[in-house]
Structure formats: structure tokens, C-alpha cells
Amino acid sequence: MGYLVTLYNDYKDRADFLTVYIREAHPLDEWQMKSNVDQGVCYAQPHSTEQRVAIANDFIQRFHFPVPFAVDDMHDIADHAYSAWPERIYIIDEQGKIAYRGGIGPFNYHPPEARAWLQKRFAGTTSTATNATAAGSGNSNATR
Amino acid sequence: MKWWKWTGIILAVVLVGGYGALSYMMGGPKDVYGFLRYALPQWRDGNLKVGDTAPNVKLLALDGQTTFHLSDRVGRRPLVLVFGSYT
Numbered sequence: 001m002g003y004l005v006t007l008y009n010d011y012k013d014r015a016d017f018l019t020v021y022i023r024e025a026h027p028l029d030e031w032q033m034k035s036n037v038d039q040g041v042c043y044a045q046p047h048s049t050e051q052r053v054a055i056a057n058d059f060i061q062r063f064h065f066p067v068p069f070a071v072d073d074m075h076d077i078a079d080h081a082y083s084a085w086p087e088r089i090y091i092i093d094e095q096g097k098i099a100y101r102g103g104i105g106p107f108n109y110h111p112p113e114a115r116a117w118l119q120k121r122f123a124g125t126t127s128t129a130t131n132a133t134a135a136g137s138g139n140s141n142a143t144r
Numbered sequence: 145m146k147w148w149k150w151t152g153i154i155l156a157v158v159l160v161g162g163y164g165a166l167s168y169m170m171g172g173p174k175d176v177y178g179f180l181r182y183a184l185p186q187w188r189d190g191n192l193k194v195g196d197t198a199p200n201v202k203l204l205a206l207d208g209q210t211t212f213h214l215s216d217r218v219g220r221r222p223l224v225l226v227f228g229s230y231t
Contacts, residue, residue, distance in 0.1 A: 004226060015222045018214075020203060023186075026231035031178025034171065036231045043230060053208035059230045060206070067226070070203035070212075078214075081199035083190025084227035086183075092198040092223040096215065099222065101194050104187060114224060121222060 001063065003111045008067045011118050014125070015091075019065070021056040022072045022079040025086035049074055089114050198225075 008017050026033040027045040036042065046052035049071075056071050072078040079085050087105030090098055091114060100117045103109060167173040192199075200215045217223055 007224075011224070015224055016217055016220065017224045017226070018217055019226045019228065022227050022229055024229045024231050026178075031175070031182040033175075033231065041231055049204065049208055053204065053206065055230055057206060069206055071206065071208070073202065073204055073211075078201040078203060079227065081201050082192065082225075082227060083188040085186045085188075087226075087228040089227070090192075090198070090225040092214075092218055092225060094219055094222065096198055096200075096218045098192055098194050098196050098198050101192060104189060105228075118222070118224070 001065075005066060007111060007115050007118075010115075011122075014122055015118060017067050019067045019069045020072055020078050020084070021052070021059070021069065022084050022086075023076055024055070047074075091117055 004019075011017075024030075024043060024045050026036055028042045029044045032042070043055050044051075046055060052074065053071055056069060059065060060069060082088065082090060083104065085104075087109050089100070089102035089109070089111060091100035093099040100114060102111075102113060163173070163176060166176045166179075170176055170179060198214065198218065200213055202211055202213055204211055214225075
């Protein structure tokens, strides 16, 4: 997750980002993970939109998560359309085509691949990540 | 003993041993059950390919009320789309 935030900060002035919160991977009423218990992250699988939105907001508040955020609906439309569960990254180009299709987590989830795609796409552009950060976020409109 | 008894015993040993080995690898017997019961059925690679039109799904904003379509965010710049959950 920290990797994603860094990636977002490095490229938010050149690419749009959207996080989509989908079905919980390890809720306490399904396959709960010890690591989540240790960190006090214990949620039942949400059964209503309100519950799902509440967990998404908890997540954002706990980590001050800066990346734009959306929530999948209770029919898991986005999850099913993108075979996303439990975690996955795609990049969609300006024509609305899939330009990068990451593997399914946890084993094939590799955010550095997304960085590599962005690096290649923006190779040769004058605005480096360091310059963009140094220039401040005043002209950044990644969050729309 | 009859051959089928031996077959039964060997099968039971293989199953119990296999489950034990998986438990050891995954952290505990509960994790093997969780993996088989919850992860396997939900794990799908899907049919999308690079170059396909990105499915234009409807999404919910963080207020829990406003909806928008993915296409609203597509077209201006590349869109990095990250799916995940809290746990």
C-alpha cells in the first residue's frame, strides 16, 4: 500500500488514479488472517452498501490514503468485470483500452509492473517525479 | 487385511498428511480451510486482455450515495485502476 501511495505521488500530475474498494479478502466471518487481528483490522464481510462504505472510509482515515477512491457496489459488479479479487491493478489508456493488466493477488500482484508501464509511457517527458514533487501540488488536479 | 483396507489407510494418510503439510505452509489448519472455502472459488483470472475495451462499470463514491461510471475518469490521461480491500 505504501508503494501505491508513492507511485501515486510520483505520477499524479501525469496519470489519473482510482482505487476501487471491493469485497473484503479476510473478514472475520470468513478467512481471517492473524496479521489483521494483530493490527486490529477486524471487519465482518459487509452485507450492505452502508457497511461497505464505512469500511472504505475507515481505511482512508487510518492511513490518510491520498489516492482517489471508489466503492464497488453490493453486486460486486466491478470485481466481477475485472476479476479483481482480492487485489489487482489495471491501467486504462486514453482510448479506454486496457493497456496493462496485472496479475491477481497476492502472488501475482506486482505494483512495480505498473510503475514500469508509467515509466515507459512517460519516458522522455521533461517533468520528472522529483521536479513534480518539488514544484508543489498546486497545479495537480489528479483528484478532479 | 483386504486390499481395499490398505487403499483406505494409504488414502487417509495421504489426505491427512497433505492437509498437515498445507497447514504448516499456510500457518495453520484454519488457513487451509479458509483458502479452500473462500479464496479458491473467488480467484478468477478472467478473460480481459490488453487491448480490450475496459468494462465501463458503475461505481459508488465515498459518500455512499453518488454513483459514477468508470468512463467518467477515462480519456484525459492514463488511468491506473487499483482494486483491493482493507483486510
